[in-house]
């Protein structure tokens with residue numbers, strides 16, 4: 520079946536029901552190897568020229584599914600088969616959470632945007648860890664994105680991250696500290712030098728597993744550079760920029776809640792990534808996410824210094840054919856520009 524047909528059916532449902540339905544089928548597909556092989560043949564592009572070794576693992580293409588699509592780690596195998604070179608699970612919190620009241624997820628098809636105020640709805644660390652124990656290590660890299668519980672007071676935040684790092688350090692190839700979601704009150708306040716220093720100092724005592732920092736797009740370049748440089752100095756293994764935006768002026772008809780994503784945050788997200796890459800390219804692993812919706816945009820991020828890119832919103836609108844198209848086009852762009860491998864293209868514009 521064509522993705523446009525599937526999308527037509529899914530888009531008749533409200534966004535959250537559509538997500539649950541997709542999740543049901545993708546979870547099921549994960550248990551049917553011949554089906555996974557069929558999806559891989561159709562959508563998965565993994566090639567020598569696109570391969571990089573990061574965190575001791577081979578990423579066989581640079582396009583990953585961003586956090587928040589598979590919050591509970593139920594679709595990991597299927598998402599890889601649909602074309603993603605790596606899968607980032609989460610955000611996972613220590614205790615399970617139901618998230619914010621519904622409705623909390625909105626589509627804006629005209630702008631190919633999404634607005635969400637989910638609030639870290641997830642099964643909690645124990646349940647997600649049990650799932651990953653059956654999966655990890657996988658034939659492709661898996662990341663786990665971690666966040667504090669809503670009810671945990673700010674001064675106890677570090678305890679939540681400690682527990683999460685201890686729970687997932689042996690169940691993923693990399694971890695991501697999320698202090699950039701707009702949907703947990705006070706979470707973005709943790710985007711300060713002192714907390715970041717404490718966090719990564721603690722983390723390096725707990726594990727040698729790479730731990731990355733994911734930041735919001737809503738800050739001045741100077742602040743972004745300060746925070747990410749501090750994180751890297753304190754031991755962060757990489758930076759993921761960016762999460763969703765609370766700049767509602769970017770989306771006509773936006774609600775005053777949550778974070779917006781997709782095409783409408785493309786330039787904002789790129790601008791912050793680019794500023795950070797100017798400082799940190801070559802010093803750490805950089806992952807660009809936010810509004811990537813085409814092969815050209817993915818390539819622009821790579822040339823600006825992104826080792827990897829991640830996609831959420833454009834996957835809702837474009838489905839697995841878009842992921843295949845990005846990877847196949849990247850192969851062509853490399854050839855056209857005289858790069859033997861993706862590593863040569865990464866940071867070519869720096």
Ligand SMILES: Cc1cc2nc3c(=O)[nH]c(=O)nc-3n(C[C@H](O)[C@H](O)[C@H](O)COP(=O)(O)O)c2cc1C
Pocket residue numbers: 585586587588590609610624633634635637639664697700733761762763779780781782784808809810811829830831832833
């Ligand atoms: C419905 C939804 C849920 C999300 N949940 C999370 C999350 O739990 N943790 C996180 O770090 N990012 C989350 N994100 C942010 C995405 O990972 C990504 O950073 C952001 O959407 C920008 O990329 P995009 O424009 O390709 O969607 C979520 C995004 C959406 C649309």
